[in-house]
Amino acid sequence: MLRIENLTVDHGAIRALHGVSFSVEKGQLAAVIGANGAGKTTLLRTLSGLNKASEGQAHWGDHNILHSKPEKLVRHGISHVSEGKSVIPELTVSENLELGSLWRRNSKESSQSKKEVLELFPRLGERLSQRADSLSGGERQMLALGRSIMSKPELLLLDEPSLGLAPLVIEQIFQAIRDLTTAKGLTVILVEQNAMGALKIADIGIVLNLGSIAAIGSAAALKDDPAVRAAYLGF
Amino acid sequence: MFEFINTLLIGITAGSIYSLMAISIVLVWRSTRVINFAAGGLALASSFVGAAVLEKTGSFWIALPLAMVAGAVFSAFIEFFFLRPLLKRSGDKGAEIFLPIIATLGLLGIIKTILSYIYGERIGSLPPPLSDKGFIVSGESIALSPMRILILGIVLLLMISLTLIFQRTNLGLSLRASSFAPEISRLAGIRVDLIRTVGWAISGAAGATAGILQTTNGSGSVAPESFEFSLLLVFGFVAAVIGGIESLVGAVLGGLTLGIILAIILMYVGGSLVFIAAFLILILILLLRPQGIIGAKGGRRA
């Protein structure tokens, strides 16, 4: 279980998160929605060790995850796919994938994971030796997700995977995220601007506003909440 | 024609050594975004180690690898104890951006001072292990000697090894990924700090080889205030820039190009112009083709 208490994060003089508390059960998919600048990215970056928290606590299982480096948190099963298409353009598709499993130092497990990823995203399989910058936006997002899966995560932190993608591709990616969560029993925090799409596949929803939680509840309930609909779903 | 081929041979040999120095500079630039002027000092210090080992054992074949190990250790040491803490504290406000480059210049001075303190007026001797008399072709001596072949062989061997390490091993993948995208690499679980130190170590070993070969190919001895090594540093840097400063392949091509151009100038124009020519080439490249001779616009290469 992911347990966050009173999490407060500052960027210099700017306070991006004000005492945020929530928990996500193991195996749940939580959608985090909110306007630009609400603090969604900051939340994920703090959970993966890229940003420092000023106050508060965050536990993944019984492991205290604040004050740890990202490369160490990966070894505790936390994988963060950062905002934008988080791939390394100069490396080939295959190398981008392998990167995710290097730390496991187990080439057998690593090729097993690779097979799984290619079953999930067959389009990557046809492009293994191409440089990642030759991929389309959707393929890049698949690659970023694939790289993350290669590190055998238990907690997946996804920052706007739908950004800049065509509606059909978004649907595919969301479906893949949902399937992965269920099939592998992952716990997922999905940050999204595409609030409707995210709430549709999520178990719970969290609405962030100016660094604080404005609403939290089951995804289905939030989807029907008139205030949330008006402010974030646009109807 | 004969003279021209000789000039090319001289240029290629000298250029292959500049390539090694350029690789040393490129490796640090890629991993840390610092122009490492201390590379010249590291090559010098490692060459002194090589000379000391040669004196003790009498074998170039022991001296060269030990000098490379020394170069790797010195370089990793500098990264770990000086650059890393410095870069952690420095930012990008105002004059702070000059901090790393001033630091490596300072380190160059410090290394030379330490060497002067240890060696004083004494020099380290690194004579060529093989004959440097040119082969005789149809009665004339050409600019290709057993020693030159050895130099080209060592440089070629190192380049093949580096290529294999970078393209075929997990370490190489970590090195490339960490230099292209440190944050994504950390999120993928790569210990980027450690990998950076390894990058500096490889850079130090390449620089040490450049220093040893430059000495054996040149005067045969090293001194703390060696002008030869100042040239080596400058030429290595120019070669790196010609190659686009990001690319190992570029560094090799840059070194060879520079070596050949300088040899031609030396032969047909005059020795006093070599240094000026190197700077002219530097300026021209920076003005006309800042991405280097092989760099694609905007793209970075492995």
Ligand SMILES: Nc1ncnc2c1ncn2[C@@H]1O[C@H](COP(=O)(O)OP(=O)(O)OP(=O)(O)O)[C@@H](O)[C@H]1O
């Ligand atoms: N590195 C930084 N330095 C200073 N302020 C920052 C930094 N990163 C984020 N902020 C500020 O923190 C606040 C939250 O930013 P954050 O990126 O977390 O928002 P977000 O919800 O992800 O927005 P978006 O939907 O646009 O991605 C914003 O006011 C932003 O300007």
Ligand SMILES: [Mg+2]
């Ligand atoms: Mg964001």
